[in-house]
Amino acid sequence: MIQQSLYFVVHRQSEASGTFYVFVGLLLLFIQQLTVFMQADLQLFQQIAEQLIAAEENQPVTPIVPPEQLYQQLDLALNDEPADSEGYEKALTDLILNTPKTTSKAFFNQLFGGRNGKAVVGELLSVLLNNSMYTYKVAGPMVGVEKVIINKIKSLLGYPSTAEGTLAAGGSMTNFMGMLMARDRFDAEIRQKGVQQTLIAYTSKEAHYSVPKNAAFIGVGRQNVRYIESNEKGEMLVSDLVAQIEKDLIAGYSPFFVNATAGTTVLGAFDPIDAIADVCQLYGLWLHVDGAYCGSVMFSDKYKHLIKGAHRADSFSLNAHKMLSTPLSCSIILSKEKKHLYDSFSNDASYLYQADGDELNTGKISFQCGRRNDALKFWTLWKAIGTKGLTQMVEHEFALAEHGRQYVLKHPDYEVYSHENSIAVCFNYKGIDAKKLCTLLYEKGKLVVGYGSFRGTTFIRLVTVNAGNEQVDIDNFFKTLEDFVQEYWEELFT
Numbered sequence: 001m002i003q004q005s006l007y008f009v010v011h012r013q014s015e016a017s018g019t020f021y022v023f024v025g026l027l028l029l030f031i032q033q034l035t036v037f038m039q040a041d042l043q044l045f046q047q048i049a050e051q052l053i054a055a056e057e058n059q060p061v062t063p064i065v066p067p068e069q070l071y072q073q074l075d076l077a078l079n080d081e082p083a084d085s086e087g088y089e090k091a092l093t094d095l096i097l098n099t100p101k102t103t104s105k106a107f108f109n110q111l112f113g114g115r116n117g118k119a120v121v122g123e124l125l126s127v128l129l130n131n132s133m134y135t136y137k138v139a140g141p142m143v144g145v146e147k148v149i150i151n152k153i154k155s156l157l158g159y160p161s162t163a164e165g166t167l168a169a170g171g172s173m174t175n176f177m178g179m180l181m182a183r184d185r186f187d188a189e190i191r192q193k194g195v196q197q198t199l200i201a202y203t204s205k206e207a208h209y210s211v212p213k214n215a216a217f218i219g220v221g222r223q224n225v226r227y228i229e230s231n232e233k234g235e236m237l238v239s240d241l242v243a244q245i246e247k248d249l250i251a252g253y254s255p256f257f258v259n260a261t262a263g264t265t266v267l268g269a270f271d272p273i274d275a276i277a278d279v280c281q282l283y284g285l286w287l288h289v290d291g292a293y294c295g296s297v298m299f300s301d302k303y304k305h306l307i308k309g310a311h312r313a314d315s316f317s318l319n320a321h322k323m324l325s326t327p328l329s330c331s332i333i334l335s336k337e338k339k340h341l342y343d344s345f346s347n348d349a350s351y352l353y354q355a356d357g358d359e360l361n362t363g364k365i366s367f368q369c370g371r372r373n374d375a376l377k378f379w380t381l382w383k384a385i386g387t388k389g390l391t392q393m394v395e396h397e398f399a400l401a402e403h404g405r406q407y408v409l410k411h412p413d414y415e416v417y418s419h420e421n422s423i424a425v426c427f428n429y430k431g432i433d434a435k436k437l438c439t440l441l442y443e444k445g446k447l448v449v450g451y452g453s454f455r456g457t458t459f460i461r462l463v464t465v466n467a468g469n470e471q472v473d474i475d476n477f478f479k480t481l482e483d484f485v486q487e488y489w490e491e492l493f494t
């Protein structure tokens with residue numbers, strides 16, 4: 001392209017329309033320069049990515065440095081003058097290499113983990129494209145990508161053709177959307193006049209904290225969330241749900257919404273959706289299934305019985321960034337009737353919706369205005385490994401958990417708190433305080449794992465949500481933990 005540009009500048013100047021050609025030549029030079037800049041940026045990206053991947057192997061836990069010291073050590077300052085390229089490269093490389101590594105084999109702390117290359121490529125390309133997912137005019141075939149995903153999930157769930165779905169920025173937000181649709185179905189006037197009555201929402205004690213938070217957001221109020229008891233496995237007790245609803249009706253309140261969880265945050269338990277759906281049907285309540293963590297069991301014939309009755313739910317959310325190895329975030333919400341998504345989220349905007357119909361203008365069913373393309377990364381993964389690959393992923397995570405659970409069950413030094421059919425292995429080791437052990441493991445750079453509580457007992461929660469792990473990685477986890485306890489025995493007990 002450089003030769004072409006120079007040709008225009010040098011040879012065509014003398015011609016009648018010389019000025020025009022000079023202009024075109026300079027433009028081409030400018031474009032060429034832009035391309036070179038991007039090439040340099042991409043090269044830097046690749047260079048840092050390679051260093052990061054090597055570091056994940058060699059040092060899976062980023063050394064812990066106190067924040068004040070780390071902020072001093074890194075060049076985070078933003079200055080009036082641009083950084084020179086060397087300084088820029090160093091600042092960026094240092095920053096990346098000093099960030100916690102959530103994709104390494106020592107990370108078991110949250111309900112996501114690992115890295116899938118096929119999904120990463122989709123994510124990087126969506127960043128390059130920088131579409132916004134509100135109109136076909138701006139997102140083009142990416143609307144189709146989103147629709148294909150939604151339609152597949154609709155059919156896996158057993159939802160009717162009248163169902164519709166969208167993606168939003170995380171499971172908290174998709175749960176919010178479910179609760180808001182429930183509120184608006186209960187009383188369409190609320191959208192105009194605000195909440196006039198005491199609306200009551202029900203969820204189990206083991207549900208995610210987004211439920212009360214969302215109740216506050218939508219004007220229901222935190223104190224109007226009823227926390228239903230669960231059984232010893234952490235599954236909602238339907239008898240308690242019924243008793244609570246009856247109590248609220250007698251008090252003159254307005255029950256409107258039940259949240260059932262498919263994979264509770266700590267124990268990974270599944271609420272009995274079918275039985276809860278019976279209750280919702282009887283009392284005319286909206287049933288939302290929070291499948292953010294483990295709703296992806298729908299991909300497995302072996303495990304989908306855990307969400308039996310899901311097709312009866314009014315809305316269902318799942319996070320592909322948890323069990324399905326897609327980079328954060330990739331959260332999907334489906335409503336059994338598309339009408340409710342439109343009723344609650346559609347807003348006229350003449351500056352935005354200027355072409356095509358509602359079906360293609362997905363902003364009409366979205367919480368957000370500008371919305372990033374979270375669908376492409378899930379699509380690239382799905383396309384590359386097929387539905388069968390996603391099934392294997394889900395089943396592999398359960399197999400890893402069962403492997404871990406069997407290990408702790410067989411070793412008398414462990415006490416187990418989780419049950420089968422969960423991808424969380426909850427345990428304590430040698431009666432050591434879980435909080436202390438997890439904190440020390442993290443501070444000494446050995447393992448990043450968290451703790452949780454159930455019925456007043458706190459324990460370590462090992463999640464097997466990284467589909468890239470193998471049984472040997474779970475064995476290594478326990479070996480590392482046991483060696484560590486031996487080495488730091490005194491520190492753990494002082």
Ligand SMILES: Cc1ncc(COP(=O)(O)O)c(C=O)c1O
Nearest residue numbers: 111170171172208263265292293
């Ligand atoms: C059961 C459950 N629901 C919802 C969420 C929230 O999802 P996100 O972190 O994507 O907001 C979580 C997060 O861990 C969860 O465990």
